[in-house]
Amino acid sequence: MAQLILVNIIIVFAIAYAIYALVKYLRKKNDPCEGCDGCDLKKEITQNLKKKADKNPKTCGCCPKKE
Numbered sequence: 001m002a003q004l005i006l007v008n009i010i011i012v013f014a015i016a017y018a019i020y021a022l023v024k025y026l027r028k029k030n031d032p033c034e035g036c037d038g039c040d041l042k043k044e045i046t047q048n049l050k051k052k053a054d055k056n057p058k059t060c061g062c063c064p065k066k067e
Helices: 002-027 040-055
Strands: none
């Protein structure tokens, strides 16, 4: 009986982690660095996107222009 409870607990934790990982992936899907916020490259990318958005307020800077 104890083994069955332990197996069920492990399965519940595995399902919970899978859901957590999926939600995290979907939230960071459009992020070029996939959620990493500590590197200089990400800071440079965000600054460039902000500069592009300031120059052309109709686009966010990351989407291709539609002409």
